[in-house]
Amino acid sequence: MHAMNRNIFRLLIWLLLSVTFFTSTAQIGGNNTYESLNLITSARIAALGGNAISIKDDDVDLAWQNPSLLSPEMDNHFVLSFIDYIADIKYTSFVYSKTYKNVGSFAAGLNYLHYGTFQEADATGQITRSFTAQDFIINIGWGREILPSFKFATDKELDLDSSFFVGANLKFINSTYHFDYHSMGIALDLAGTYYNKKRNLTIAVLIKNIGYQLKPYRKQNREPLPFEWQLGISHKLKHAPFRLMANFNDLQKWDLTYEDPTATSSLFEPETEDTTSWQKFGTALKSGSDKFMRHTVIGVELIITRAMIIRFGYNYRRRKEMLIIGKKGFTGFSVGLGIKIKKFHISYARTGYHISGGSNHFTIRTDLSAFYTKKNKDVYPFIME
Helix, strand or coil: CHHHHHHHHHHHHHHHHHHHHHCCCCCCHHHCCCHHHHCCCCHHHHHCCCCCCCCCCCCHHHHHCCHHHCCHHHCCEEEEEEEECHHHCEEEEEEEEEEECCCEEEEEEEEEEEEEEEEEECCCCCEEEEEEEEEEEEEEEEEEEEECCEECCCCCEECCCEEEEEEEEEEEEEEEEECCEEEEEEEEEEEEEEEECCCCEEEEEEEEEEEEEEECCCCCCCCCCCCEEEEEEEECCCCCCEEEEEEECCCCCCCCCCCCCCCCCCCCCCCCCCCCHHHHHHHHHHHHHHHHHCCEEEEEEEEEECCEEEEEEEEHHHHHHHCECCECCCCCEEEEEEEEECCEEEEEEEEEEECCEEEEEEEEEEEHHHHCCCCCCCCCHHHHC
16 A cells, blocks of 8 residues: 555656646636636535635535545535526536545546537628537546555654545547537646545645647647646634635736726826835735735635535636626625535525626535435535534
């Protein structure tokens, strides 16, 4: 077992070095292809602001974002999600998990995005034919525990209720936007999670969308994938009825700001320069705080009963980039509800992307083993402690 753990560590170090070398110039935003890789499927994740890689319980849908969360507690679990997205875009997702002793836990899933049916016309405006636009993403994930406790130089184990997990997702992308506009690609996620059961503390690191466009939309015009580093932290106080979490996104690039077209300054209204040290400090602090918060997503799970949870999320960057001055509304915020009805866990989320609309997420999860055995777990057992 220890030899296997050493081999896993060596493989992870090699992969990290390779990722650092090949993605040192990674881009974000509108410079990438396959942005559908970043769309949110889980209603639970959507309600928590759109990113939640540090929740350690038996929800297999979370492994779509962080494969190191896969565990034997998810064995034979199935999740189905329906999403009503902006502009009548619909997408569906399902995930199934199975655990194999001494090998790890596996998950397989599919995302199907349907952008609608469109009409093609010639130069005179005559309709010639109709076509659909859609994305398929097939995901295969693996995760396992590698260190159940700390070990020191004395070779004596000191159990601190701490565990380390690793995992990987392999994703295949098939994208078709027109008869002559088709692409295929492959992407890899690598993740590691530290979990302290005694302190109800989880820390996770995710390297996302390491990949390559196998077949570009246009010949000799390959585009980069939306590569990203993430860090997630979640904590639940022992007797508190809620759990707090923070996710830090796009850590490969510090400055995520862009030129704001609504800014008041121009050639005719030049910006005033700071003259005193305090003014310069205040400006630098404001700028630094804004840049830091653009990486940050905050979420809260409020436990009402053992079968009901209310969720809230705040995505600072989404709000900053998508709001309309004077009409901010619900932009950047999200809210959701999770309930357990017999053998089913049902979640709903509403996210605010813009004043003109948002997305609705529905997820249903169940343990298939519960239908033919007496196995019937509590809802989210880890956060009930």
